[in-house]
Amino acid sequence: QQKVQQSPESLTVSEGAMASLNCTFSDGTSDNFRWYRQHSGKGLEVLVSIFSDGEKEEGRFTAHLNRASLHVSLHIREPQPSDSAVYLCAMSPNTGNYKYVFGAGTRLKVIA
Amino acid sequence: NAGVIQTPRHKVTGKGQEATLWCEPISGHSAVFWYRQTIVQGLEFLTYFRNQAPIDDSGMPKERFSAQMPNQSHSTLKIQSTQPQDSAVYLCASSLGSYAEQFFGPGTRLTVL
Numbered sequence: 001q002q003k004v005q006q007s008p009e010s011l012t013v014s015e016g017a018m019a020s021l022n023c024t025f026s027d028g029t030s031d032n033f034r035w036y037r038q039h040s041g042k043g044l045e046v047l048v049s050i051f052s053d054g055e056k057e058e059g060r061f062t063a064h065l066n067r068a069s070l071h072v073s074l075h076i077r078e079p080q081p082s083d084s085a086v087y088l089c090a091m092s093p094n095t096g097n098y099k100y101v102f103g104a105g106t107r108l109k110v111i112a
Numbered sequence: 113n114a115g116v117i118q119t120p121r122h123k124v125t126g127k128g129q130e131a132t133l134w135c136e137p138i139s140g141h142s143a144v145f146w147y148r149q150t151i152v153q154g155l156e157f158l159t160y161f162r163n164q165a166p167i168d169d170s171g172m173p174k175e176r177f178s179a180q181m182p183n184q185s186h187s188t189l190k191i192q193s194t195q196p197q198d199s200a201v202y203l204c205a206s207s208l209g210s211y212a213e214q215f216f217g218p219g220t221r222l223t224v225l
Contacts, residue, residue: 041218042218042219043115043218043219044205049213092211097211098143098210104154
């Protein structure tokens, strides 16, 4: 079964500095990756979905996927205190699989 | 569009009591998913309905847990004889189709004393 590891577990950055979060997975057959954000006590908000190697940008959020190195990352440009939340990466093991496998999350804190 | 609605937001039960959690999917979405989130296990898939029919309950504990979708506007997750280890946030998600983007509700935080 696909396994997902997220790093770091927690991250503190200053407002305006780039925040980088990482996710590694156990095999390269997945082709469906998402990054979600979860504010305390709230549901999951999808930030970026990426389906092929390379880069995908959605506003201040950019995902990079490299399936050969089993790695997907999320970069947050000019983070703000309101971006403080838990960030989860998720993937479905293969096309047509609705069962997302989630990482444990990275807790991001943005300080003013 | 109100998004996925889950009620109650918080529920506290005593050990051995029953808990029923409700989910109202986004109107027009044919797929409904239930997940459980704990600190230790993270987010885990529980069960999935498509057009109200149960398709996959492979993540559901075999005992005490059941899910239903009696109509297209709501689904329920019922836990009988709740135990402290059932304490978690239960998230419901809906999507236009089985493999489309899943939109999550705010979750129900269940605490079993």
